Structure formats: structure tokens, C-alpha cells
Amino acid sequence: MDANNFDCIVLGAGIQGSYTAYHLAKKKKKTLLVEQFVLPHSRGSSHGHTRIIRKAYEQDYYTRMMSECYQLWAQLEKEANVQIYRNTGMLVVGKEDCSAFRSLRGTLLRNNVPMEVLSPEQFASRFPSVRLPPGESAVIDKTAGVLHADRALKAVQDLFCGLGGVIHDGEKVVDFTPGSPITMTTNSGMYRAQSLVITAGPWAKSVLARTGLQLPLQVLRINVCYWKERIPGTYGIGRHFPCFIGVKQHGAKHDIYGLPSNEYPGLMKICYHSGSETEPDERDRQTSQEDIAILSSFVSKSFPGLDPTPAVVEQCMYTVTPDSDFILDQHPSHSNIIIGAGFSGHGFKLAPVVGKILCELALGKTPSFDLSPFRITRFQSLLKSAL
Numbered sequence: 001m002d003a004n005n006f007d008c009i010v011l012g013a014g015i016q017g018s019y020t021a022y023h024l025a026k027k028k029k030k031t032l033l034v035e036q037f038v039l040p041h042s043r044g045s046s047h048g049h050t051r052i053i054r055k056a057y058e059q060d061y062y063t064r065m066m067s068e069c070y071q072l073w074a075q076l077e078k079e080a081n082v083q084i085y086r087n088t089g090m091l092v093v094g095k096e097d098c099s100a101f102r103s104l105r106g107t108l109l110r111n112n113v114p115m116e117v118l119s120p121e122q123f124a125s126r127f128p129s130v131r132l133p134p135g136e137s138a139v140i141d142k143t144a145g146v147l148h149a150d151r152a153l154k155a156v157q158d159l160f161c162g163l164g165g166v167i168h169d170g171e172k173v174v175d176f177t178p179g180s181p182i183t184m185t186t187n188s189g190m191y192r193a194q195s196l197v198i199t200a201g202p203w204a205k206s207v208l209a210r211t212g213l214q215l216p217l218q219v220l221r222i223n224v225c226y227w228k229e230r231i232p233g234t235y236g237i238g239r240h241f242p243c244f245i246g247v248k249q250h251g252a253k254h255d256i257y258g259l260p261s262n263e264y265p266g267l268m269k270i271c272y273h274s275g276s277e278t279e280p281d282e283r284d285r286q287t288s289q290e291d292i293a294i295l296s297s298f299v300s301k302s303f304p305g306l307d308p309t310p311a312v313v314e315q316c317m318y319t320v321t322p323d324s325d326f327i328l329d330q331h332p333s334h335s336n337i338i339i340g341a342g343f344s345g346h347g348f349k350l351a352p353v354v355g356k357i358l359c360e361l362a363l364g365k366t367p368s369f370d371l372s373p374f375r376i377t378r379f380q381s382l383l384k385s386a387l
């Protein structure tokens with residue numbers, strides 16, 4: 001077989017593409033993973049030390065997918081011999097009259113996820129360094145915790161290479177021609193494959209536009225803020241402080257979430273689950289501080305043990321769909337082009353199962369999960385496609 005001919009090519013080596021490539025290599029498929037930047041890089045959505053892993057979701061289908069994700073993350077830890085998951089639990093706080101909060105709690109109960117419901121008194125005695133606003137309730141998802149994201153990404157890529165997979169980083173895909181095989185051109189080579197998986201993160205919209213498909217994806221620049229503990233360790237992982245999600249608290253339009261201080265000692269990560277619209281190659285030109293103002297006000301009201309001015313601000317990007325559900329599907333006109341896109345700021349924890357599903361689609365197999373929430377046809381009225 002020609003060195004440039006593959007069973008499958010995966011475009012984009014973020015967590016979704018890397019996990020897809022790993023599953024394909026496990027199935028003994030000759031797989032090429034192409035990445036425009038030299039690895040590791042911090043220009044997409046999968047970089048950084050940490051992500052939240054949880055079963056607490058508004059929708060049952062994510063909670064069910066998470067059961068297998070926990071198993072696959074554990075398998076990855078074993079195969080790579082690295083710790084990726086750390087159980088911390090996660091506090092979910094919100095108003096009783098907020099439907100999103102009630103749905104999250106309902107999903108935990110319906111799916112028998114280990115959880116606790118805290119009364120305001122229990123909350124105050126367990127978390128004296130956090131203020132629960134009057135009229136708000138709290139539950140704990142006991143399965144939740146922290147994923148060591150950078151470590152996880154490297155582990156998946158290393159295992160992929162160990163299985164015979166090929167990574168070409170620093171190589172940008174500039175063109176591809178659908179067909180059987182598909183022909184793909186990068187800035188330094190030309191390759192052929194039976195199937196192509198597109199996991200281009202914030203670049204998915206422009207990559208797919210080359211095929212005439214205009215997906216309703218919006219790219220947001222996210223400010224990743226770290227806040228200084230007045231007494232170091234107050235909210236530390238070492239003191240078993242949990243992750244948290246504040247569901248639309250203090251009138252915020254979007255959720256606010258946080259992780260215990262860990263990667264930068266004395267600094268706790270608290271972020272707003274939204275940001276300002278950007279072009280992926282223009283990320284660093286954005287300057288909006290609106291989200292930071294919302295976070296500062298939240299921190300001063302809810303976390304009195306933190307200085308309400310961020311000590312460190314890093315950048316990342318979300319690629320969001322109109323309903324915040326992922327896109328996991330075949331291309332509407334080319335069945336051997338598979339699309340994994342629109343992870344809407346919550347896709348990292350689900351990557352083991354996303355990768356499995358994209359691998360199944362690339363091999364023409366029946367996917368192991370019901371893909372109706374993830375199909376492109378749900379955007380029928382929004383598709384500006386010339387297909």
C-alpha cells in the first residue's frame with residue numbers, strides 16, 4: 001500500500017479527532033491524523049490543564065453517554081499509565097424556579113447517579129467559604145471531578161502512535177475532493193483515504209464550507225479566569241473542595257463554573273459559560289471584558305475568600321450550535337465524510353464516546369448511541385446549503 005494511502009484520515013488533532021483516531025487504530029485501520037499546528041498547541045479548544053467531568057446534565061442522553069465515558073477514561077489511564085481523572089464531586093447551585101436547575105437534578109435522580117441534596121444549613125456547614133444566595137438550592141453530583149486535559153490529549157495521541165497511527169502536525173489541510181477514495185491536499189502533501197473525519201473545532205465551519213455545507217456554528221472566545229485565594233488552599237483540591245456550576249445565578253444569562261485550586265497553587269479557575277464572537281484566527285484581537293465584569297460581581301457575592309479581580313486570564317474557544325448539542329453525523333452529500341463539530345463548550349468529558357461514534361460512522365457501522373439529537377437535519381431550516 002502506498003505510504004500516502006490510508007483507510008481513514010482525521011482532520012484536526014484536538015481531543016475529538018485524537019480520540020477518533022485512537023479508536024480507528026484500535027480497529028487496526030491505517031489512520032492519518034493531520035493537525036495544522038505543531039503539537040502541543042494552545043490555539044484551539046482542547047488545551048489547558050483541566051476540564052470538568054460530570055454526569056449532571058439536563059438531558060438523559062448525555063448522562064447515559066457519560067457512563068461509558070468514565071469506563072473509557074479509566075481504560076485510557078491504565079493503557080497510558082497516567083492519572084487523568086480526579087474525583088472531587090461537583091456542586092450544582094440554582095433557583096428552585098429555574099427549569100435548567102430542576103432538569104439537572106431530575107436527570108441525576110432518574111439515572112440513579114450518586115448524589116446528595118443539601119439543605120441551606122448543610123450547605124453552610126459543608127462550604128463555609130461559599131455564600132448560597134437566599135432562595136437557591138444545591139445538589140452534589142458525586143461522580144464529578146477534574147480531568148487533566150493536557151495530559152489526556154497527550155496520552156490519547158501517544159497511544160494512537162503506539163498502535164501504528166501516523167500524526168502529521170504542522171500541516172494544514174488546504175483542500176480535499178470528495179469521492180471514493182477522498183483526496184486530501186495539505187500545505188506539504190497529498191493523501192487518499194476511504195473516509196475522512198472532520199474534527200476541526202473552531203475551524204469546522206470554514207473547512208466544511210468547502211463542500212458547500214454551511215453549518216450554523218458560532219465561535220466564541222472564552223476568557224479562562226483564575227482568582228487569587230486570600231488564604232491559599234481555601235478552595236483547594238487538597239481540601240476536597242468540589243467543582244461547581246452556578247446555574248444562571250445572580251441574574252447571569254449563562255452558567256458560571258469553577259474548579260478547585262490546583263494547577264496554579266493559590267488560584268481558583270472560575271469562568272463564564274459564554275464569550276464574545278470571534279474568527280478562530282483572530283482570537284487574540286478580541287478585547288471584550290463583559291464576561292469578566294459578570295464574573296467579578298459573582299466572585300465578590302459568592303466566593304468571599306477570593307480577590308474579585310482575576311489574577312490570570314488565558315484564552316480558549318467554544319464552537320457552539322444553536323441548541324448546544326453536538327453535531328455527530330455523516331456529510332449530507334458524501335457519506336464517507338464524517339463530521340464531529342459544535343461541541344459547545346462541554347465536549348471534553350464526552351470525547352471517548354464521541355471518538356467511538358465517529359469511528360463507527362467512518363467504518364460504516366451502526367453507531368452505538370442514538371444520534372437523533374446530533375443529526376445535521378435538525379438545522380434544516382437554518383442550513384444555507386447549496387446541496
Ligand SMILES: Cc1cc2nc3c(=O)[nH]c(=O)nc-3n(C[C@H](O)[C@H](O)[C@H](O)COP(=O)(O)OP(=O)(O)OC[C@H]3O[C@@H](n4cnc5c(N)ncnc54)[C@H](O)[C@@H]3O)c2cc1C
Nearest residue numbers: 012014015016036044045046052173201316343347348349
Ligand atoms: C475555556 C473552556 C472550558 C471548557 N470546559 C470544559 C469542561 O469543563 N468540560 C468539558 O467536557 N468540556 C469543556 N470544554 C469544551 C471542550 O474543551 C471542547 O468541547 C473540546 O476541546 C473540543 O475539541 P475539538 O477536538 O472539537 O476542537 P479543537 O481542540 O479545537 O481541535 C480541532 C483541531 O483541528 C485543527 N484544525 C482545524 N482546521 C485544520 C486544518 N485545515 N488542517 C489541519 N488541522 C486543522 C485545529 O488546529 C485544532 O487543533 C471547555 C472549552 C473551553 C474553551
Ligand SMILES: O=C(O)[C@@H]1CCCC=N1
Nearest residue numbers: 052053245257273345346
Ligand atoms: O462541560 C462542563 O462541565 C463545563 C462546565 C459547565 C459549562 C460548560 N463546561
